[in-house]
Amino acid sequence: MKWYQKEILLKSRNRGFHLITNEIFNQLPEINNIKVGIAHILIKHTSASLTINENFDPNVRSDMERYFNNSVKENEPYYVHTSEGSDVMLAHIKSTIIGSSLNVPITNGRLNLGTWQGIYLCEHRNNGGKRKLVVTIAGD
Amino acid sequence: MKWYQKEILLKSRNRGFHLITNEIFNQLPEINNIKVGIAHILIKHTSASLTINENFDPNVRSDMERYFNNSVKENEPYYVHTSEGSDVMLAHIKSTIIGSSLNVPITNGRLNLGTWQGIYLCEHRNNGGKRKLVVTIAGD
Amino acid sequence: MKWYQKEILLKSRNRGFHLITNEIFNQLPEINNIKVGIAHILIKHTSASLTINENFDPNVRSDMERYFNNSVKENEPYYVHTSEGSDVMLAHIKSTIIGSSLNVPITNGRLNLGTWQGIYLCEHRNNGGKRKLVVTIAGD
Numbered sequence: 570m571k572w573y574q575k576e577i578l579l580k581s582r583n584r585g586f587h588l589i590t591n592e593i594f595n596q597l598p599e600i601n602n603i604k605v606g607i608a609h610i611l612i613k614h615t616s617a618s619l620t621i622n623e624n625f626d627p628n629v630r631s632d633m634e635r636y637f638n639n640s641v642k643e644n645e646p647y648y649v650h651t652s653e654g655s656d657v658m659l660a661h662i663k664s665t666i667i668g669s670s671l672n673v674p675i676t677n678g679r680l681n682l683g684t685w686q687g688i689y690l691c692e693h694r695n696n697g698g699k700r701k702l703v704v705t706i707a708g709d
Numbered sequence: 710m711k712w713y714q715k716e717i718l719l720k721s722r723n724r725g726f727h728l729i730t731n732e733i734f735n736q737l738p739e740i741n742n743i744k745v746g747i748a749h750i751l752i753k754h755t756s757a758s759l760t761i762n763e764n765f766d767p768n769v770r771s772d773m774e775r776y777f778n779n780s781v782k783e784n785e786p787y788y789v790h791t792s793e794g795s796d797v798m799l800a801h802i803k804s805t806i807i808g809s810s811l812n813v814p815i816t817n818g819r820l821n822l823g824t825w826q827g828i829y830l831c832e833h834r835n836n837g838g839k840r841k842l843v844v845t846i847a848g849d
Numbered sequence: 850m851k852w853y854q855k856e857i858l859l860k861s862r863n864r865g866f867h868l869i870t871n872e873i874f875n876q877l878p879e880i881n882n883i884k885v886g887i888a889h890i891l892i893k894h895t896s897a898s899l900t901i902n903e904n905f906d907p908n909v910r911s912d913m914e915r916y917f918n919n920s921v922k923e924n925e926p927y928y929v930h931t932s933e934g935s936d937v938m939l940a941h942i943k944s945t946i947i948g949s950s951l952n953v954p955i956t957n958g959r960l961n962l963g964t965w966q967g968i969y970l971c972e973h974r975n976n977g978g979k980r981k982l983v984v985t986i987a988g989d
Contacts, residue, residue: 570710570850572885572989574956605712607749607845609887609952613963615903620805623755628790629801635787636802640780640920647915650908661909662916665900669966670952672749672810674845676714681843683753686809703961705887705954707847707987709712710850745852747889747985760945763895768930769941775927776942780920812889812950814985816854821983823893826949847987849852 571606573599573706578699582692584656586622586630590687594680599706606675606708613701616660616694618667624687637663637693660693667691675708711746713739713846718839722832724796726762726770730827734820739846746815746848753841756800756834758807764827777803777833800833807831815848851886853879853986858979862972864936866902866910870967874960879986886955886988893981896940896974898947904967917943917973940973947971955988 577596579589593610594600600608612619623629641659648658671688674681682688690700717736719729733750734740740748752759763769781799788798811828814821822828830840857876859869873890874880880888892899903909921939928938951968954961962968970980 574885574954605714605845607847609954611952611954611961613966615901615963615965621755621809622805623801626790629798632788632790632798633802633805636781636785639785639787641916645916645919647919648912650906650912658909658912661903662913665902665913665969666806666946668808668948669901672751672812672952674714674749674751674843676843681751683755683841685755686753689805701963703954703956705885707887745854745985747987761895761949762945763941766930769938772928772930772938773942773945776921776925779925779927806946808948812891812952814854814889814891814983816983821891823895823981825895826893829945 571602571708575704577702577704579690579702581698582690584692584695585634587690587692588624588687589690593688597704600675601678603675603706603708604677606706608673608675609670609705611670611703613703615664616657617697617700618664618669618691619671620667620689620691621671621686622689623685625685656695663693711742711848715844717842717844719830719842721838722830724832724835725774727830727832728764728827729830733828737844740815741818743815743846743848744817746846748813748815749810749845751810751843753843755804756797757837757840758804758809758831759811760807760829760831761811761826762829763825765825796835803833850989851882855984857982857984859970859982861978862970864972864975865914867970867972868904868967869970873968877984880955881958883955883986883988884957886986888953888955889950889985891950891983893983895944896937897977897980898944898949898971899951900947900969900971901951901966902969903965905965936975943973
């Protein structure tokens with residue numbers, strides 16, 4: 570039984586949905602030592618989120634951004650928390666809808682995702698900057 | 710400390726929300742050996758998802774399907790990823806809203822859910838076919 | 850390697866989003882014994898949910914409640930599951946959108962959240978009463 574935990578810094582990205590499976594995996598050589606386990610990934614921010622989705626066609630990511638911009642509007646008349654910018658409250662809401670952490674099974678030293686699955690960083694702010702993850706790995 | 714990991718195949722289901730607690734539990738006799746632990750369940754697809762919700766009245770599941778069909782429309786004019794069918798982009802979006810994995814506590818050889826909680830397969834495609842899960846169990 | 854599991858009862862709260870990080874942490878002295886680990890928290894109900902979000906400005910929580918009330922309406926003409934009250938079906942839907950469980954990393958005896966992150970109880974019913982959580986902690 571092994572436990573690893575480390576912080577990873579993701580480079581700054583534009584508002585939108587971004588495929589980061591390899592950027593995460595490349596910073597976690599510890600996974601190679603795990604035959605059966607789980608990697609838990611938390612994004613330590615409340616204006617960005619993590620999800621698993623389609624890893625091939627970039628249009629899926631831009632359609633996703635358009636859907637969420639329609640569904641969580643920038644300027645709702647009832648928003649009170651507006652002093653930090655018009656992209657903040659929508660970012661908090663999207664973060665709660667999508668979620669701030671993921672669990673990914675590990676099998677024989679690899680993240681065990683479906684063929685078409687990848688990990689997305691969902692950047693909800695216009696200028697979110699670098700994003701910090703804490704990754705906790707447990708396994709045999 | 711024990712680790713188990715296996716793949717489970719769920720039978721094909723119609724588009725909609727389906728209660729699958731027993732179908733999962735019956736394929737996991739390993740849970741009987743765990744006094745305290747966690748079962749992690751990932752669906753290895755990006756057009757179906759998993760959630761925990763009410764396990765008694767089937768109307769909850771059909772109301773849920775109607776809600777999500779209203780909230781994530783089949784043909785948004787801004788969808789670009791349409792070549793695989795009109796039920797694909799909405800399926801990806803629903804999958805990110807609902808989520809592709811669950812953690813369920815294990816207590817004394819049983820999944821420890823609330824009295825009214827069950828596990829749903831959320832099938833977002835019209836003909837999604839069989840769905841593959843990977844289940845990872847850790848416990849004492 | 851240690852495993853702990855216990856049930857926690859949260860006091861009754863009004864419909865809305867509530868910061869409960871301390872109420873949870875104060876009931877989990879076991880976390881102090883963990884150097885690296887994970888706390889998994891499940892709410893054993895289908896009409897309330899858990900999320901991680903901004904821990905400072907209470908307006909974020911009330912904006913969040915207004916957003917979800919707009920996005921998941923109380924009386925949709927297509928709801929069939931209405932006999933238990935007009936706040937029930939919306940509560941089930943919100944619960945599936947937001948999710949009924951969280952994983953939080955543990956580092957050196959503390960929940961390892963971002964500076965601005967806290968745990969919310971999302972109470973979707975008008976009179977939900979006390980809410981039961983089951984917390985499972987695994988770590989070294």
